[in-house]
Amino acid sequence: MSLPAPSSRRGRKFDQVLDGARQVFMTQGFEAASVDEIARAAGVSKATLYSYFPDKAQLFVAVVRNECNRQAETAVADIPRDAAPEQVLEQVARHIVGFVLSDFAQAVFRVCMSESERFPELARAFYDSGPRLGHDRISEYLTEAVAAGKLHIDDIPLAADQFAELCKTQLWMRAVFGIQTKFSRPEVDRVIRGAVDTFLARYGA
């Protein structure tokens, strides 16, 4: 009769469940993932699974929320404020590209987007913990750089997003569609160089 406290008692099995669910949901999406498969992947029985989560939907939400948090942590990298804009931007670009092309970020993106109808709050969570976070970080830096006279930008929020967008050129689209999954260093460098050069052509001092 008595359920174990659903969210307080988080033992070994709890993590196993979340982990198995992550594996399955992130590759299959919500509908296509079966609870049996999740239980199997987690090395746990269905009853155990259902003792921690009331239903499949809430397990899904928990998994994605978890991934979004991980994502937020990954995305937080400090920007060295003092270097020349060209160097700073290159570093930021490299970080963005690396993140955006990672299997992890792509899986989360894919799942959030395709289930954004069914679970709108997850799309929001993804956006806040990924794109929006990045946007805010870049905006902060740009604001400082403008104040220091290193850059000239009228519309900082727009510029920040433009830069992020430029970094994805040719890479992201191909990656999400599985048209090209691995990119060589020269390929990436070409895009990054292009992004920085174009950005600075417009906003450079």
Place this chain on the structure above:
Amino acid sequence: MSLPAPSSRRGRKFDQVLDGARQVFMTQGFEAASVDEIARAAGVSKATLYSYFPDKAQLFVAVVRNECNRQAETAVADIPRDAAPEQVLEQVARHIVGFVLSDFAQAVFRVCMSESERFPELARAFYDSGPRLGHDRISEYLTEAVAAGKLHIDDIPLAADQFAELCKTQLWMRAVFGIQTKFSRPEVDRVIRGAVDTFLARYGA
């Protein structure tokens, strides 16, 4: 005993099936869509449906292929070659934004991407009929403009994609996640102006 010729005899019912399947698949995705619902939406019995398509998967493929072709047609808009780059680019940008934000393109994108694991050939079809087609058109124009001395571009394929990417700034991401679905004219204008200005700052004569 005798099946109707599966692909030659394409009567009224055939189109009804494809149409009903389009409605359901484009909103629900592959897994979540049930064949009964498709038949209902098509105003057709399941037996009829299965007389045209051997199974759900191939019906899905047919629908998406169809949508990709429609997409290709929509995307093909002639570029007025003679105007000044600023005007041409603005027009192209407006076209890109309009297309990218359309319910139609978003539905196709969403479905292709979330099923790209199960149906890799559809992801490819989408890419070829959308992003790649646009890329080729823009590249053509840029090549001419460079030859005419109106623009200075070293890496045309990269520049074409950069421009397309700049056009999506702030708009596309929010749209696919359902964070913002309608955009006012000023909002769009701001992005387009930003895209053209940034592009010309780098590549303008």
Place this chain on the structure above:
DNA sequence: GGGACAATAGACCTGTTAGTTCAGTTTCGG
């Protein structure tokens, strides 16, 4: 050690799915 109880596995239940079949009805060319 022993009893109480949470944790667990796996069979089980109910509903739904894709896909098939078929007897009867509609449609339509000749």
Place this chain on the structure above:
DNA sequence: CCGAAACTGAACTAACAGGTCTATTGTCCC
């Protein structure tokens, strides 16, 4: 207006889904 082909609608199967139940195991406190 006839006959054949297209079509319907409902019943059917086999598989599988999410979720529950019961019987068993492991573990902690006295």
